[in-house]
Every structure is written in structure tokens, then in C-alpha cells.
Amino acid sequence: MPKLVDRVKPLKNRKRKKLSAEGRWGFLMVSPYLIQFVVFLSFPLAASLYFSFSKYDMLNAPKWIGVENYTTLIQDPVFHKALWNTFYFTILFVPAQTILALVLAVALNQSLKGLKFFRIAHFIPVICSWTVVLYVADAILNPRFGLANTILVKLGNNPQPWLSDEALIIPVLVAVAVWKGVGYMMIIFLAGLQNVPEDLYEAAEIEGAGVWKKFRHVTVPLISGTTFLVLVLTTITTFQSFEQIYVMTSHLGDVTSAGGPNNASMVLMLYLFQQGFSFLKMGYASAIAWVLFIILFGITMIQLKLQKKWVYYEK
Amino acid sequence: MFNRSKKRKAISYTVILFSSLLMLTPLVSAALNSLKSYKEYTAIPVQWIPNPFQWQNYIEVWKMTSMDTYAWNSFIVTVLSVIGALLSCSMVAYAFARLEFPFKNSLFVMVLGTLMIPPVVMIIPQFMIFNQLGLVDTLVPLWILEWLAQPFGVFLMRQAFLAIPKEYDEAAKLDGCNPFQTFVKVYLPMCKPQLATLTIFTFMTKWNEIMAPVIYLSSEDKFTLPIGILSMSGAWFGQEQYLVAAALMSLLPILIVFLFAEKYFVKGASSSGLK
């Protein structure tokens, strides 16, 4: 396809400095990302960094106030609570979902009757939007008409207030999130498992390996790449989760009413959103965002360090 | 050995059956709720099975709302996003995984970095950009960024390309392929499972997205399904079974698409390029 190359070349070839052919191709192929980086990332980031050092209500021009937003943040008890809740949510959610997904994927990765049905059953929650989940979850969690309390009462226990109980709300939200997310992660694992060549298992079986040994020495190394990716990504997205908590804890879609009771389900993103969009403290919200960013960066760096220890790549 | 595999199957079946039950019960209960009259919906003790099944709840909801418009908008946004993500992410990821060019590593660190930036940080400035371009209250801001290689997809595809032995590269080079041709002919076909994953991921995110539509869309005829449904909450005081019906109705189109695409995903996953 020489014609195409000729047409594209002049655009990228302004610099007369010699680039190897491979280098040219490299730049050309990452160009979509470069455009995004310059236009939709760098500029917004610079702007938001500036906002984080300003008093900015969106309706008037930002006013530089130095590090005041950050010092206020350090002393803000709701921010502390949101930070804790975010960690708590992530620490419950990520391992629970990963382990369950892996177990299900391994169980499904064989010729079972009704395989397709099982896969679909686990995937339907994934395709529900949070607004759908809100009404589906209510069928279970409604304190008066819900299935959960009906069963509890039948078994002679006290009904629980679920989403209006300060101690219960995060675990309940995590359970709902796992219900919704586990099928998706299971599919990722399943794709990874199906990449594991059958003959490796056969070889292991000939050597007398049992189920656990096969899992430990064949499956785990070969899907460690997928697992790693999945872990990094879930951690990052969980840390930034907003939609579930917004939809499930607010009244009539009012963001300021979400995060209750008494901030027991307040997470960082929700706090950021409330401060920024509901209370017009965009500067303060930007400061929260940057703190969140720094925390995430730290976590990811740790995970990348750990990656070298246990992820296996084919040479 | 025969016995062992039988036992394994039995355990697997138990696990999966139990978990399928957990998955489906809430959906079935909600479906039953959507078919009740309000009296039954709020009855104590709970009346599980509606009598009679009020199918007209769905008809009423369909009549009272613009569900078809919402679904079409969701569809447009999702399809354009998926196409964009597949093309741009795999191409960019290939360059990062297999080509040598100046600043490659620092660029990739930036990709990782941007993966960690909370999107909310950029909402206001990005809104200003789209506003300048006259694209606010159109569907464009909801999908255009997917055409510019989002970091998640790049990361995912790069991992996939890295797992492919380098010898394929050299073979293609000997055949006279340029890097782009190598990418399209050799690498892409080997990464179908990851492409499928990326499809599913983009599909899910876009179909269920709430924040961006809320910010960019204002006319009701541009609403996507999630915010369309959200905008109904509070519309029917004392008729809440309609809300449940509306929510489940919004699930139908994607459910149908999924049931069809399911086959493709499985095929994509099983015909992997690795031998």
C-alpha cells in the first residue's frame, strides 16, 4: 500500500531529522493516543491542577489561594471518612470478586451440559446499568418487601435495615457490586483459561498431577498475565467508583443526598462530585482528585513491582 | 482418572448451579415485582407471585416514555465506541509492544499514568473543549474519545501482544511486511480473545455510562437509556412497579444483543492464535 504511506508521510515528516522506518511507523501508529494526550488530557490536566490551587466556583474566574485547599483537606473529617470508606470498599470488593470469578471460570472451563446457560446467567447482571440494578437490588434489599428480610424473619431473625445501617451499608454495596461484576471478570478469566493449551494439562496428568497441582502449576502461571491486568484495573476502577453509590444511596437522583447514612457510604469520588458540582467548590474538588491520583499512582507502582515476582511471560 | 474427572464435574456443577441461582433470583424477583399491581407490590406479608400478571404495566410504561429513543441513542454511542476502541487501542498498543521509536517508554508511562487519573478531574476542562467545538448536547462527546485510544484498551492489548513470541515478527519481516501489515495480518488475528474482552468492556462501560451523558446531554431526545430511566424516578409516586418495569424494559435490547454476540465471544475466545 505505498500510496497510502505517501499520503500520510508528509504530515509526520516535518522534522528532517532522520527517523528509522520503524520509528516513523511507531509514531504514526501511536498518533491517536498523541492527539488525545495533547488535546483531551494535557490541557484538562493542567487546568485542573491550577484549579486545585485556586478558589473556583465555576461561575466566576478562579482565584489563586496556594495550598489552602490541600491543608483544608487534611483536616476535613468527611474526607478522612471518605478515604477510609474507599479503602474499605476496595479491600472487600477486589479480592472477593477476583477469587469468586476465578473459581467460577475454572468450574466453567470444561465441557458441561448447560454451559451456555450458566455463562449467560452470570453475565446478565453485568449488562445491567446501575439504574437497573437499583430496582433489581430493591427486590432483595427492601426492608419491608425484600426477599432478604423475608428469609431472615422466616428463620426467626430480626429484619435488617441494609442500606440505612451505617455498619452494613458498605458490605451490602460490595455484595451488590460483586453480584454485578463477577460475571464479567469470569469471562476475562475464561478467555485466559482457554488460551492454556490442553496438552499442558495432559502432560501434567501423565506426570500424575491432581486437580490442585494442575491449577497451581499450569493454570495459574499461564493466566497470571490476565490476573495481573484484572487486579490492577479493578483496583483502579473500584477506587474511582461513583455510579453505584450515587444511584443506590441517593434520593430521586439528588447527588447531595447520596453517601449516607451519616457519610457511612461516602467515597472519594462521590465526595469530589458533591463538593465540585453540587456545592460549586471546583478548586477543592480538584484537590481531592489530585490526592486520589497520587494514592492510585502509589498503589499501581506497588502492583507493578509485585508483577515481576509472579507474572509469567512466555519468552 | 475417570473417577476424578467425574468428581470434578460434580463439584463444578454444584458451584455453578448455586451461583447461577444467586445471580438470577434478584432478577426474577424484580421481574415479578414489575408485573404486580401497586397493592400487591406493597403487600405485607409479601405476595411473590402477581395475580394476575399485569403485563399492561409494560404497555403503560412504553406509552408514557420515549424508551425507543433512549435505546437508539445508547446503541449509536455504544457501537461507535466499540469500533473506535478496537481500532485505536490495538494499533497504539502494537506500537508500544513491538516497535522501537524515540520516547516510547516515557510515552507508555504516561499511558499508565493517565489510567490512574480520575476522569472527573477533567470533566470541566473537557466540557469547555467540546463546548468550543459546538458538540455539547450531541452524542459525539460520548464516543469520540474512544477513537483516540483509551489507556485501558492500550494496556490490555499491549499485554496480549507482549505474550506473543517475537519470532512471528521476524517471519513477517522476511516476507516483506511493513510494521502495519505485520500488525494487521499476524498480530491481530492472534489476539481475538483480548479483542473480545475489549469489546465487552467498552460495550459495558458505554452502555451503562451515567456521568458523561448527564453532563453533555440536555435534550430528552438525546438521552441514553440509563439516564432516561433515572429521569423517570420520582415520576410515579405510588406506582413504583412502573419504575421496575421501565428499568427491566431498558435491559431488553442489550440482552438481545448480548444473546447474539455471546456466540461470537465464545468463538473469539476459543480460536486463539496461540497454539
Next chain:
Amino acid sequence: MKYSQKFGLLLLLSLILAFSMAGCSNESDADSENSDEQVEIKLGYYSSGSADEKMEELIDQFEEKHPNIKVTTQNAPYSQFFQKLDTQIAGNNAPDVWLSDGVLVSKYAERGAAKDVTGWIERDLNKDEYYGLDFNKDASGKYFAVPQGIQIGALFYNKDMFDEAGVDYPDDTWTWDQLQETAAQLTIDANGKRATDDGFNSEAVNQYGMTFFNITEGWMPVLKSFGGGVLDEELKNSVIDSEENKKAMEWIVDGMQKGVLTDPSDLQSFQSPMSPFPSGTAAMRIGIYARVLAANETGINYDVTVLPKGPDGKRFAPVIANSWIVNNNSSDEKAEAAWEWVKFWVTEDEVQKEWAELGEAVPVKKSVANSDLFLNSGDNTINKQAFLDSFEFAGTLDTNAVWSEWLQKFNDNINRAFLNETSIEEALQQADKEVKKVLDDFYKE
């Protein structure tokens, strides 16, 4: 070959798209100048179901009357509307005139986004003819908005439930204590026992005496008629930690503990905290005028009267004057055209009548509100006069620029007292501290 060509084309396409997007940004600003006569204004309002159609109709009528003004509209459901509005004001892309929730007027006024319309009001409106203008007046006497429709609170009661219990309907002699005594007789648990019976189970209530939610239709009228409140006259300082508030809170918490009033966790059972009354699960509610619609729709047999008196005979009806705000950043020409719309809305009898027929809000124009059209509209003839009578003792919800922020802090704390997780004193003290901080952050530079 085929594959790679397609890819190349798409790449080119995306490059071209990116460049053309960067290029076209200059053009869009140019076309605003070629307007000799025709003014185009953008009007924003939040949707409320069937009312949208009527709004479009009225806009058409307006355009007919003012051929030189063209109106484009922007509407969205409530929370989306305001979220977007803020972003738009930031991007200088907001409507020229928009409908603001009454509680949010100060938010825009005090931040300079709303145009000062005092001069126009003096020029074009006879203030005595309208309800609620003064609810939008700031401390220095300036007006930043003109009411579109008024929401005012009254006591709703379910006649069937009163009849069944054999108690008299509420009237204008009631005190809050009387209300609670009666409410106890109207509260029924899962075993059919009333709150006045022995062995009544307050944990499993099937019918509440009164539903009680949040500020407008919950604690604010009680606090105010007990002589308390949240902010001082200036609306810049907290007066939360007071004896009056404590008494009012005791009344509320007492009712919740008996199971007679809904507490925040009771409301969790309902898809919407507004549901208990229209769905026939509660015998009474404090309700703003718009609640008539839901109650009519479910067909319960109800009526309204004025809210009860406090211990010292003080009354308070919460008011929310949803209002038109003219954008402070609009050009003079557009602002003038936007004012024409506001004027059209409040002065034209036809408009006021057509809007009143929807039954969404109390009409702004007194002559229309006091006419048969409003008082006796609809199949269900309830005592709408109660809403008009309530204007005598009506007040706002202590709204200021940081209303939603202090409200959140206040709610967080008193909800803990409602759920018995803390004492009333502690809740009020903590709320006082937190609300003070919110106010100081904004008002003390």
C-alpha cells in the same frame, strides 16, 4: 492488503476529523452578529412530566406575540438540569433565562450569575398583584428572580383513615401536640394494633400516622413554628443550638420512636420517600402544593388544611418560589428579550390560567390564584384555600448561597438523632459547628 488499507483509511479519517474539529471552533462564534432584528434566546427549564407540553405551547404563544424573538429550549430532568446548568455557566453557554428551583436562587444570585432585575420589576410589574416576589429579595432589597409558580406547604390528611379511626379531621386550631396524639390513633402495626393500644409493635408499622421527610416536608416547619430555625435574619449565621430547636426536635424524635412518624430508615422501604402518603401508607403529611398531583393520581380520599401551631401559637408554612432567572452574562439585547418572556409569564392572564390548570403550582398572579379556576379546578375538590391562607405565615427555608451544603451537614447530624444514635443536644451542637464552618468558608473572606 485489504485490511491494512482499511486501517490506513480509518487512521487518515481520524486525523482529518481531529484537525477539522480544531479548525471549526472559530466559525461557530461568527454567526451571532448578523442579527438586525431577530433575537434568539435560549430558555432552560427542568422537566416535570406533562407540564413540558404546556410549556412548549406557551412558548409558541410567546413567539407569536413577539415575532422578533425566537426561543430555543433546553430541558432536562431536575438533577441533570442543574448539574448541567452549572457547567454551562462555567462554559459561558448557559440559557439566557432559566427556571430555577426556589431554593437555588441565592446560589446563583450571590455568585453573580443571576441578573439584578430590580429595575425591570419596578418598571413593569405592580408588586402587590403577585405572590412571592419578596421571597427572592436579598438583604439590600434587590430582586434577582421572578416567581414562576409557588410551592407552599400545608397539612394533607387521608379522610378515609380518619373516618375509619373515628377521629375528627384536622383544622386550623390544631397544635403539633394535638397532631401527634391523633397520629398515634392512626398508626397501625402489622397485627392491626394501633399505637395507642397495648402491645403495639413500633418496629413493624403498616400504616404511619404521619410521614415525615427531610427539610420542607419534615423538620423545618416544626422547628420554625416552635420558634427555632437554622439561620439568623441575615442568613449568614447559624442559630441551630437553641432551646426552641431542642423542644422541636424532642417532639419529632418522640414521634419517631413511637413509630407514629416515619424515621429515615422507614422511608428506605419506599422507592421514593414521597410515596407513603399517595400510596395510602400514611394518614398525614406536610406537603407542598405539587403533592396534590400524586395524591390525585392514586385516587386517595384526602383533603388539606393549614399546618398546626407551635406551643406559643406561632405558625410557619414553608415556601419555595420557583423562579425565572435572567442570565447575567447574556448580552443586553438577549437579556431584554428574556425579560419579555418573564413579563409575558407573570402578567398575561391567559398564561397564568393555562399554567394553573395543570395544577403544578400556586399561580403567581393573585387574581388568578383567587379565582375559581384555581380554587375549584380538577375533579377532586379539596380545600385549596388553605394554601392561599398559608401565605400569611409563610417563609423560605433559610435559603442562601450555600443552602444545599449546610443542609447536607444539618441532615447528617439530625438524622442520627432521629435514628437514636446520638442525643438531641449533641446532634444540634455538632450540626451547629459544621453549619457554621460552611457559612464561614463562604461568607468570611
